[in-house]
Amino acid sequence: MPFIPHTEEDVSAMLGAIGAKSIEDLFDEIPPALKTGKLKDVPDGLPEMAVARLMQERASADGFWSNFIGAGVYEHHIPAAIWQITTRGEFYSAYTPYQAEASQGTLQLIYEYQTMMTRLTGLDVSNASLYDGASALAEAVLMAVRSHKSSRRVLVPKTVHPIYRSVVVTTVKNQGIELVELDYDATTGKTVLPADPGAFAGLVIPQPNFFGVLEDVHAMTDWAHAQGALAIALVNPTTLAVLEAPGKWGQTGADIAVGEGQPLGAPMASGGPYFGFMCCRQDFVRQMPGRIVGRTVDLDGKPGFALTLQAREQHIRRSKATSNICTNQGLVVTAATQYMSLLGPQGLAKVAAASHANTMALADKLAAIPGVTRAFASPFFHEMVLKLNDNAKDVLRALRAQGILGGLDISGWYPELGQAILVCVTETKTAADLDHYAQQMERILSKRREAPPCAYKS
Amino acid sequence: MLIFDHSRPGRTAAAQLPATGGSLDDLPAELRRKDAPALPEVSELDVVRHYTRLSQLNFSIDTQFYPLGSCTMKYNPRACNSLAMLPQFLARHPASPDETGQGFLASMFELQEMLKDVTGMAGVSMAPMAGAHGEFAGVAMIRAYHDARGDTARKEIIVPDAAHGTNPATATMCGYTVKEIPTDATGAVDLAALKAAVGPQTAGLMLTNPSTLGVFEKTIADIQKIVHEAGGLLYYDGANLNAILGKVRPGDMGFDVIHMNLHKTFSTPHGGGGPGAGPVGVSERLLPFMPIPLVLNENGFYRLATEADRPQSIGRMSANMGNAGVLMRAYVYARLLGGEGMHRVAEYATLNANYLMARLRDAGFDLAYPTRRASHEFIVTLKKLKDATGVSAMDFAKRLLDYGYHAPTTYFPLLVPECLLIEPTETESRETLDGFVDAMVKIKHEAETNPDLVKGAPYSLPVRRLDDVKAARELDLTYKPAV
Numbered sequence: 001m002p003f004i005p006h007t008e009e010d011v012s013a014m015l016g017a018i019g020a021k022s023i024e025d026l027f028d029e030i031p032p033a034l035k036t037g038k039l040k041d042v043p044d045g046l047p048e049m050a051v052a053r054l055m056q057e058r059a060s061a062d063g064f065w066s067n068f069i070g071a072g073v074y075e076h077h078i079p080a081a082i083w084q085i086t087t088r089g090e091f092y093s094a095y096t097p098y099q100a101e102a103s104q105g106t107l108q109l110i111y112e113y114q115t116m117m118t119r120l121t122g123l124d125v126s127n128a129s130l131y132d133g134a135s136a137l138a139e140a141v142l143m144a145v146r147s148h149k150s151s152r153r154v155l156v157p158k159t160v161h162p163i164y165r166s167v168v169v170t171t172v173k174n175q176g177i178e179l180v181e182l183d184y185d186a187t188t189g190k191t192v193l194p195a196d197p198g199a200f201a202g203l204v205i206p207q208p209n210f211f212g213v214l215e216d217v218h219a220m221t222d223w224a225h226a227q228g229a230l231a232i233a234l235v236n237p238t239t240l241a242v243l244e245a246p247g248k249w250g251q252t253g254a255d256i257a258v259g260e261g262q263p264l265g266a267p268m269a270s271g272g273p274y275f276g277f278m279c280c281r282q283d284f285v286r287q288m289p290g291r292i293v294g295r296t297v298d299l300d301g302k303p304g305f306a307l308t309l310q311a312r313e314q315h316i317r318r319s320k321a322t323s324n325i326c327t328n329q330g331l332v333v334t335a336a337t338q339y340m341s342l343l344g345p346q347g348l349a350k351v352a353a354a355s356h357a358n359t360m361a362l363a364d365k366l367a368a369i370p371g372v373t374r375a376f377a378s379p380f381f382h383e384m385v386l387k388l389n390d391n392a393k394d395v396l397r398a399l400r401a402q403g404i405l406g407g408l409d410i411s412g413w414y415p416e417l418g419q420a421i422l423v424c425v426t427e428t429k430t431a432a433d434l435d436h437y438a439q440q441m442e443r444i445l446s447k448r449r450e451a452p453p454c455a456y457k458s
Numbered sequence: 459m460l461i462f463d464h465s466r467p468g469r470t471a472a473a474q475l476p477a478t479g480g481s482l483d484d485l486p487a488e489l490r491r492k493d494a495p496a497l498p499e500v501s502e503l504d505v506v507r508h509y510t511r512l513s514q515l516n517f518s519i520d521t522q523f524y525p526l527g528s529c530t531m532k533y534n535p536r537a538c539n540s541l542a543m544l545p546q547f548l549a550r551h552p553a554s555p556d557e558t559g560q561g562f563l564a565s566m567f568e569l570q571e572m573l574k575d576v577t578g579m580a581g582v583s584m585a586p587m588a589g590a591h592g593e594f595a596g597v598a599m600i601r602a603y604h605d606a607r608g609d610t611a612r613k614e615i616i617v618p619d620a621a622h623g624t625n626p627a628t629a630t631m632c633g634y635t636v637k638e639i640p641t642d643a644t645g646a647v648d649l650a651a652l653k654a655a656v657g658p659q660t661a662g663l664m665l666t667n668p669s670t671l672g673v674f675e676k677t678i679a680d681i682q683k684i685v686h687e688a689g690g691l692l693y694y695d696g697a698n699l700n701a702i703l704g705k706v707r708p709g710d711m712g713f714d715v716i717h718m719n720l721h722k723t724f725s726t727p728h729g730g731g732g733p734g735a736g737p738v739g740v741s742e743r744l745l746p747f748m749p750i751p752l753v754l755n756e757n758g759f760y761r762l763a764t765e766a767d768r769p770q771s772i773g774r775m776s777a778n779m780g781n782a783g784v785l786m787r788a789y790v791y792a793r794l795l796g797g798e799g800m801h802r803v804a805e806y807a808t809l810n811a812n813y814l815m816a817r818l819r820d821a822g823f824d825l826a827y828p829t830r831r832a833s834h835e836f837i838v839t840l841k842k843l844k845d846a847t848g849v850s851a852m853d854f855a856k857r858l859l860d861y862g863y864h865a866p867t868t869y870f871p872l873l874v875p876e877c878l879l880i881e882p883t884e885t886e887s888r889e890t891l892d893g894f895v896d897a898m899v900k901i902k903h904e905a906e907t908n909p910d911l912v913k914g915a916p917y918s919l920p921v922r923r924l925d926d927v928k929a930a931r932e933l934d935l936t937y938k939p940a941v
Contacts, residue, residue, distance in 0.1 A: 001799070003794075003884070010887070014809055017817060023805045026808045027705055029674045034710055035705060035706060039572075039801070040575060041572055042576065043796060044798065045793070054793070055541040058564060059545070062547065062559050067554070073551060073777075085513065089520025090514060091516065092518070092539070092727045095730070096730070101859055101922070102517035102865075102919060105515035105730075108515070109730075112460055116497055118936050124936075131588065135587070135591075167774050214489050241494070243489060243490060245495070267548035269782055270547065270779060271552035273781040296924050300922055304921035308929040308933070313623075315623040317623070319636045323627070324590045324624050324628040327732040327733070327734055331729030331730060332729075334509075337461075341500055341508075344469075344497050345494040346470055346494075351476055353481070353482055354479050357481060379484060381485075400558070
């Protein structure tokens with residue numbers, strides 16, 4: 001019996017101790033009419049060897065691709081040490097650290113994580129993480145509304161990832177919160193601040209924005225503050241190695257910073273698990289959702305770590321909790337903390353700079369191809385929007401036939417851009433990768449047929 | 459020692475740095491950072507050694523018995539991890555076309571179908587990323603259902619007083635008010651109180667079955683009838699699904715919507731507090747409202763459903779496809795177990811719980827519900843011991859740590875004074891359970907003869923009992939070097 005250690009002798013001795021005749025007797029409080037027969041859609045169990053074979057076949061069928069898609073999830077090199085240590089049983093199979101004395105490893109790691117995140121964002125405090133970047137943004141919106149005296153409106157630029165905006169809607173729509181979309185400038189791809197916004201509780205400021213474009217974060221932060229609202233930074237942690245920290249935006253800094261933690265050592269893995277990070281100013285710490293670890297002392301005065309401010313949370317406050325969340329993405333945070341340690345300030349800055357340089361290089365190569373133009377004439381980080389004079393879906397499909405995932409078709413979300421793709425390049429791509437992409441793009445748009453593959457190898 | 463204490467200016471884990479950087483001069487100076495973030499500057503060995511040592515400060519299933527009630531801390535098979543982490547699976551970008559992920563999507567589709575079967579529901583969405591996230595999806599669907607019918611007077615969710623804190627917190631997040639109903643002396647929902655509570659304002663009832671008190675709600679058929687006749691929907695909190703896996707299906711009990719905790723029932727790792735996965739299952743009438751993405755099978759081609767396929771969906775809950783890697787681990791687990799293995803989960807979890815309950819009862823411990831069968835868990839109450847010796851459930855739990863056992867859940871459910879909620883799970887052997895009983899008996903003896911010893915526990919862990927009050931009053935949430 002997989003993962004059940006009982007021998008026949010065990011079973012009869014245990015039933016004897018209970019005073020039951022059979023295991024079935026133990027279910028005698030369940031009305032017989034409710035009992036289940038054989039499961040029809042669950043196949044018979046397989047030994048590990050057979051399941052391994054099946055999964056290896058499926059993995060091989062999915063294969064490897066030359067990936068130029070970003071859009072919130074970024075392909076970065078992940079040091080080998082990280083997941084070897086993260087999947088040690090002591091991290092992997094531990095529970096939430098409620099029994100602090102038996103969880104000092106996880107707790108200290110989270111304290112270190114919180115410290116690193118506050119140093120990246122330039123804010124005072126961090127929680128122990130949320131589900132992902134999109135849900136972290138939704139929680140930030142709720143937090144802004146809780147912190148505001150009267151308004152339940154939050155301004156969200158169209159330059160925020162469309163799916164993030166959907167997740168925010170799903171999360172807050174039943175709480176009477178109004179989300180107001182802000183348009184962007186067609187030339188620069190930057191958010192346009194409205195002349196007369198009315199009262200609002202918060203402004204979301206993406207940096208870089210969904211188009212990869214850098215927003216005027218200082219002006220946006222000051223504008224939000226001038227209107228009595230909170231400034232919510234939505235940031236990419238890799239770029240924070242070289243871009244100004246949200247805590248230093250404008251005159252007094254953003255109030256909350258959230259984002260997707262995936263670039264910090266989490267594999268793309270078809271969508272997760274990743275983690276959302278959230279940092280804020282000290283004044284808002286009691287409004288923050290999720291777990292928080294604090295340092296304290298034990299009975300002997302020795303330093304130690306424990307979950308703290310639990311009075312905000314669902315298991316204490318029930319219907320009055322700041323959120324229903326009772327998990328963090330502990331294991332992925334374990335990886336991210338090691339990633340930030342291994343890369344350090346120099347490494348993270350180098351990853352950011354190499355990604356930016358590669359994106360610039362590809363931009364130059366692609367923009368030189370007839371039929372490709374850059375959508376926006378302003379600085380971008382490691383993503384860019386390209387307009388095509390051909391059907392974006394067809395072009396991406398043709399690139400795929402050459403092993404290239406050339407970007408994300410965003411024409412459906414932004415019809416005003418025409419046929420447009422969002423292209424990302426990270427430090428993982430070589431000059432040869434960029435050349436290959438550009439050659440194929442040029443060939444596809446000029447409608448030349450692909451020569452036999454061997455012709456390209458010579 | 460913190461990782462920051464190892465930091466030395468200029469030190470790097472050089473092998474991890476890309477060979478070339480690049481210029482950032484084209485970016486506006488005012489948007490660039492003036493001071494580098496003060497991340498640790500350490501070597502690769504510093505990192506490996508530091509975090510390996512930290513791991514050794516933890517209790518975990520791989521190293522200790524973890525009878526933590528309501529949490530289902532069973533063995534997490536290693537193959538689930540290694541097969542979910544095959545390099546092609548890890549390398550796939552979530553926005554890649556469906557054509558490039560048929561192996562992944564086939565696994566997801568099959569898991570979705572298996573979850574439908576074991577829960578008896580008409581549809582399953584694996585979008586939610588944790589139990590509480592699944593609860594949110596479930597209650598949001600209840601609301602979407604009533605709203606779609608124009609039945610907007612339903613503003614109240616009924617929750618038994620023994621419920622997990624996430625239930626009332628979730629109802630609030632969905633814009634509902636919460637009405638609590640009491641539990642009777644046998645640990646069951648008070649039917650009279652339920653009848654009195656329902657009405658045209660009732661949106662639904664959230665119920666855990668077996669309940670958080672470790673007993674099966676025998677009157678589930680009546681509960682179902684009362685709620686449905688009042689026009690409300692029935693929500694199943696799947697926290698205790700391990701107790702009935704393959705034995706009873708929530709769909710057959712009449713539930714309209716359920717969430718599952720795959721990190722419990724399907725043995726994906728708890729990871730020191732996540733990531734989990736909280737798929738939701740629904741009855742026919744809630745099918746249109748399921749969160750996206752879902753996995754569709756169109757003549758053998760698998761693809762993710764979008765807004766266009768499901769216009770009435772409550773929407774998206776994550777930027778991508780939930781905690782995909784956790785779902786992959788659950789899929790591998792399901793294939794290793796198979797249908798028969800799933801039937802056995804509830805059987806042996808229940809056998810272990812009833813055995814442990816009988817042995818502790820015989821050793822002189824008081825059971826909270828002595829006339830009831832244990833489900834996969836049960837409650838011991840230490841009230842008499844506390845009154846006689848001053849030793850609390852918390853003290854008892856801390857002393858168990860000294861004996862090398864993770865503590866059971868204490869002070870939940872809130873209804874039972876000085877409670878220990880004990881869940882052994884099916885993967886533990888009789889010898890392990892016997893060893894736990896021996897430790898419990900020893901500690902009881904210590905409490906009776908030398909209560910201060912127990913009150914001061916633990917002694918053998920990396921730290922002794924921590925000052926929670928200081929932690930909350932003098933917040934120290936980040937490391938600040940002494941100047």
